[in-house]
Amino acid sequence: MLEPLYTIKIQCVCCERTFETSRVRQSFKKAIRTDSDFCAYYKEGHNPDYYVVRVCPNCGFASTENSIAVLNEVQRKLYRDKLGSSWTARDYGGKRTWEQALQSYKLALLCAQTVRDKERIIAGLLQHIAWLYRYKDETEQELRFLRYALDSYVRVYEVEGGSVNNARLMYLIGELNRRLDEPYEAVKWFSRVIHDKRIVDAAMIRASREQWQLLREDMLAKKLEIPEEMKASQ
Numbered sequence: 315m316l317e318p319l320y321t322i323k324i325q326c327v328c329c330e331r332t333f334e335t336s337r338v339r340q341s342f343k344k345a346i347r348t349d350s351d352f353c354a355y356y357k358e359g360h361n362p363d364y365y366v367v368r369v370c371p372n373c374g375f376a377s378t379e380n381s382i383a384v385l386n387e388v389q390r391k392l393y394r395d396k397l398g399s400s401w402t403a404r405d406y407g408g409k410r411t412w413e414q415a416l417q418s419y420k421l422a423l424l425c426a427q428t429v430r431d432k433e434r435i436i437a438g439l440l441q442h443i444a445w446l447y448r449y450k451d452e453t454e455q456e457l458r459f460l461r462y463a464l465d466s467y468v469r470v471y472e473v474e475g476g477s478v479n480n481a482r483l484m485y486l487i488g489e490l491n492r493r494l495d496e497p498y499e500a501v502k503w504f505s506r507v508i509h510d511k512r513i514v515d516a517a518m519i520r521a522s523r524e525q526w527q528l529l530r531e532d533m534l535a536k537k538l539e540i541p542e543e544m545k546a547s548q
């Protein structure tokens with residue numbers, strides 16, 4: 315029997331020492347189901363999301379493969395002064411529990427904020443933290459981090475502009491608004507994806523239509539006023 319985990323060697327982007335971190339094998343990565351905001355569910359113990367963050371046992375710097383690839387001296391100093399100096403040696407190299415996965419994401423978030431990594435990285439980390447709480451039905455914490463993720467994704471959108479390749483991002487902003495009970499904001503974002511003729515991402519257009527419909531039914535049930543753009547078409 316093939317073990318679900320295997321080990322790779324990583325060079326720390328901060329202290330440059332080499333360390334080992336685990337990953338889930340491709341054949342174990344198949345999700346059982348996925349939520350409308352892309353939160354995926356896997357067989358017990360094989361969640362590849364638990365292993366996205368690599369934590370250096372030497373200096374404590376935590377990042378993902380999409381994070382900043384090289385730290386400059388200013389960033390190294392920022393990290394050492396704010397976080398690294400209080401790091402106590404811990405190894406996240408083997409199999410991770412839910413608690414360790416959560417800790418690894420929170421470490422990566424602090425590191426990304428400290429060295430001012432890309433907003434997209436920060437948004438993704440916040441969203442993953444929300445998902446971890448969702449796995450445990452800790453709804454209050456889930457929604458708290460979904461809200462942070464939403465604010466962060468809106469900043470990504472503002473920086474990257476309305477590029478037509480951003481249909482997935484626009485859909486996601488709509489969906490996070492829907493989940494956070496901001497129906498009018500959600501409608502605005504879904505409508506953009508549905509009506510912008512330059513967008514050709516069929517999967518995201520379909521998903522936006524589905525969530526738009528769901529939202530409409532929900533708003534009717536709650537006797538909320540239906541926005542104009544929802545009355546015209548269906």
Ligand SMILES: [Zn+2]
Pocket residue numbers: 326327328329330331370371372373374375
């Ligand atoms: Zn390190």
